[in-house]
Amino acid sequence: MKRYRKIIFVCDxxxxxxxxxxxxMKExxxxxxVEIESRGLVVLFPEPLNQKTEAVLISNGINAENQMSKQLTAEDLQSEHLIIAMETxxxxxxxxxxxxxxEADVEVLTDLTGDELEILNPYGGSLQSYGLCYETLNKTIKKLVNLINEGRNE
Structure with missing residues (x-):
């Protein structure tokens, strides 16, 4: 995998x-x-993390306090950036x-890692569905980090 200056995860x-x-990924x-950030496709104004997302992160020892949503912009799409969407x-x-x-490379997370199923959106679901989303993301991102560190597909 080629080296990027910034990796931006994108969801709705x-x-x-x-x-x-x-x-x-920051863990x-x-x-x-490499800078690691996240963006939304429809962000009318900055919002804090979904409460269930924050609760799942905290329960897994990750502090994402004060994190606010940001809109994806044309400035995010530079050639040294990798944009990773959750869905096709x-x-x-x-x-x-x-x-x-x-100018950036745009990929779906599970396409990069060779996983069959996309990351399901837990929005509106139970805390358990957010926990399942976390577990799936954690496994998938571990694969992504290994690909990045091995430098395959350069």
């Missing part, structure tokens, strides 16, 4: 899966300096909406 609102993925050691539909939306300014 920027309050659940993407910030959860960001927080998880791992990456062999070169989100990737398509990014490719369509930003086609004139898109």
């Amino acid at each position: 609102s920027g309050t659940a899966r993407a910030p959860m993925a960001e927080a998880i 791992y050691i990456i062999k070169y300096p 539909a989100q990737k398509q939306k990014i490719l369509e909406e930003y086609q004139d300014s898109l």
Whole structure:
């Protein structure tokens, strides 16, 4: 995998899966300096993390206090950035909406790691569904970090 200066996780609102993925990935050691952030596709104003997302992160020893949602912008789409969507539909939306300014690589998380199923959106579900989302993201991001650290596919 090629080296990126910044990795940005993207989900719909920027309050659940993407910030959860960001927080998880920051717990791992990456062999070169890389910024890890998250964005939403529809963020009308900054919002704090979904309460269930925050509770699951805290219960797993991760502090994501004061994290606020941010809108994905054309400035995020630079050539040294990797944009990671949670679903194919989100990737398509990014490719369509930003086609004139898109220089970044845009991928679906599970496509990068070779997993069959996309990361399900826990929004509106029970705390248990957020916990399951965390477990799935953690396994998938561990694979992603290994790919990054091994430098495969360069």
